[in-house]
Amino acid sequence: MLRERPFDYIGDVADTTNTPNPEPAFNDPALQQVAAWATEQAQRDAARARLIADINRRQISEREAGHKTPGWYAATTHTSLAHANTVVTTSIRLVHEFPALLEALEHARITWQHAEAFVRAANPRIAHLLAELTPELVDLAQVATFRRWTRELRGIANQLDQDGGYNPNNDPAANRLYIGTLDDGTTEIRATLHGELALIVKSVLTAHTDHLRRRYQTDHDTTNGDIDIPDTAQLAAEALPDLLDTRTTADNTDRPVIEPEVVVLYNPDTDTATDTDGNSLDPTAIRWVLAAGFIRLFEITEDRDVLRMGKLNRYANTHQRKALLVRDGGCIFPGCTRHANRCDAHHVDHHTPDPNDPSGPTDIENLGLLCRHHHRITHRPGWLMERWTDPNSPTAILFRWRTPTGRTIYSQRHGVTWIPKAA
């Protein structure tokens, strides 16, 4: 079912299967003590998992205390229900689905934090496949930082999911955003984003965060240090409402130009693309950021040496944008009222990553303005956008969409849909 060495992620890790997690030799007793407790903690967490799974199976907390297991755990430990739910779910799944992982926890080869991350990644589509890779992931935990480990875990989980045919980039419902109020009244925003939504949020927010940092830097310099430069988290928090406030974004020429940039590392040998953190990028998402005009593509070798700027970094230049504004006026999806400066130039003939392939020139015959919403629609599976020629106006650059249900939708120009005259 799985290839022999299925993932680059864990191929280079030394085989530590039979090496117990070595007790680091610290000299200071405080260091020794805390390190020893960490080992004990993992053992206790494993024991707790077995007990909680048993408590839940026998439903004894309901009999004795009138609570389901998570409610009982939250009430007894005075922790939040969300935390209790995670503890109970992780415990049950460790016992019933991932016994090898539970054993690794028992031997302190992983921590509870690893177990929670693993269970979270193991969605029902891939849980059994991920379980098969437990030995490799436990080995990796011996030599990797937690951050690196979770990234590999996510990469593996994504790949397994895609081998199974699931691609979150093709599943609009996989994008989630929650706004909640915490117990102390503060607002918490939590989002899970995929594909181009993830790239746009990350790149635009990062660009504006950097812009605010430069502004603070100027203030800092001119006041001889009276004004501090906030940390990145605070700057990002200040950037978000700035970006969302449409009163300042619409038609305000004083507004600073944000130049978001997505750096894509493309490996021609493996035909794979990643962001600078090594997260793999879906081709759909790349085509989209390319069209959005803020991609910077580097072709790299296996060792991440930059070969050259790929041809993919050709994007609609200012002149072409002006030409598109003149021709299209705004989003060309019929009925849409988005203004051109809120649109992307979409390449109808997609670029291919091969630098010798002449297809997909960034000529304006291959570009059409699309707002973000209709751009996303266009990239959905089953949708095909193509050029078409009106026999009555053979020189006009026109587009149409084939929808998943077989309908044809004709593009508009300046808000007027261009429909072929009946023959």
Ligand SMILES: [Zn+2]
């Ligand atoms: Zn639109």
